[in-house]
Amino acid sequence: MSPDDAAQAWLADLAGVRRASLRTVDIYGRAVRRYLAFLSRHRAGPQTLAALVAVTPAELRAWLAARRSEGLQAQTLALDVAALRGFHRWLKQTQGLVAPAVFALRPPKTPKRLPRPVAPGEARALAEVTGEQAQETWIASRDTALLLLLYGCGLRIGEALGLGAQVHPLGQTITVVGKGRKQRVAPVLPVVAQAVADYVALCPYPLVEGPLFVGARGGPLQPAVVQRAMARARRQLGLPESATPHALRHSFATHLLARGADLRAIQELLGHASLSTTQAYTGVDAAWLLDVYRHAHPRGEG
Template sequence: MIEAEILAAWHDHLTHGRRRSPHTVRAYVATARRLIATQEQPPRDWATLAALDVAALRTQLAGRRAAGIGQVSAARELSALKAFMAFARGQAGLPAAAPRLRGPRVKKGLPRPITPDEALHLTQTVGEDAAEPWIAARDMAVLLLLYGAGLRIGEALALTPAILPLHDSLVITGKGGRQRLIALLPVVRDAVDRYVSLAPWPLPRAEPLFRGAKGGPLAAGMIRRVMARARTLLGLPPSATPHALRHSFATHLLGAGADLRSLQELLGHASLSSTQIYTQVDAARLLDVYRTAHPRA
């Protein structure tokens, strides 16, 4: 078995067996490729890979740290290494257990939402900054899906015209193939409908709904770039990213009285602990308001 076959099997397992996102698949396959490349004798079969010890993994991580990656990236690299080694052991007929190797401690930062006014101004500025009316409508529709419906950017860009015509709710397939039902506000539906009415490209039901300037699928990087321009124009911090709109959706709903279980379902979180972080965000926001407004704060 050659390296390409090993990586192809790993890619197939992540994509179809684990249903990981394309971004995760690329990162995990790249980690496996680096591990194989650092071995003096390139592994030719699963048994050889499975025999790699903790020292080999530490060497791999040390090399990555020397290349300048930070704590978070190192933790992700270790997670990918453990998953790959567990897969290799399973392929070699051994118990598919990940090697015991402690990674760097990563302090979890709180999501940084933006205010409702900032979200509104961002979408308006993105529209005003666009080169053509249909592109303005497209960008505003995507951003409103993030802020008004809590979608991840990948989920928004994976939508197809098969969802049309839009109704009050929509079934979204998120991470791990998990499906959830989301509510669509009239302003979100109107924004998508306006984009569809102005789009200069045919929109077959099985192809991406949102298109780039040349008619191909719209890339997430383009949405990040237009939002970066808008936040610069508005003087907002670098934390005002497309994903921050999803954080804002969650924080503002929680502040309006939504319960955690409902919020978990709307966001598509597999674990309630992922949703609970927004209770800290909301508390931090309230404390900030208190310190600003209270005369004895």
């Protein structure tokens, strides 16, 4: 088996057995293929699996240096390292081949980025203005309902667009399929349920099977369509570029924290696998409240 064949088998295992998302498989596949191409160039010739696992720390440093020279950020380099380690973990499990240098490799440290939430009034305004921009009434209703769903239930945009038409009419809760195909239950506010009901009533396409949210021609609604609409709305409202559909999910968590919600409860609502991920929102909450204070309090700059 050649390294390229091994990489293909590993990606097939990721997609089929481990049920990784298509995006993950694509990112990891491109990262490992680039690495294999680098090693062939660096060693001036095609590689075997035996040669692959004999990689040295110096060669790995040269690979990372080559990637850095392309102007990549630490986060991208960390993804490359994760992909390479995953590939070699598979080689160890299936072929009994071990690359000590790869498992000793540590990814570059990535700066912690705290989510930037939008205020409750801004979240509602974004949903309304995004809807108002649409040329057709049913599309306006669709966009408003979708953004209210992101903010009101703390959904990722992919989770909302993955909802099937059968979830309508919405009850007090909704079952969501999140990362790793894990299911969780999110509460539904009456205003969100009503917005979705209004959209379904106006939609010219029969929403019986298939996705709940459809595009202008009746097919699945694409995330880019929503992102572009929200970008126009935030410019109209004078909001920063950080006011994205995903920011509405951050706002959901931040506003719950501001009202004294339990961190573990928020972890379950967001579908985070680790509490440490949810804990990032405590930092966001403090920063956000301090920012509000500085802008609103007459002595805030003092």
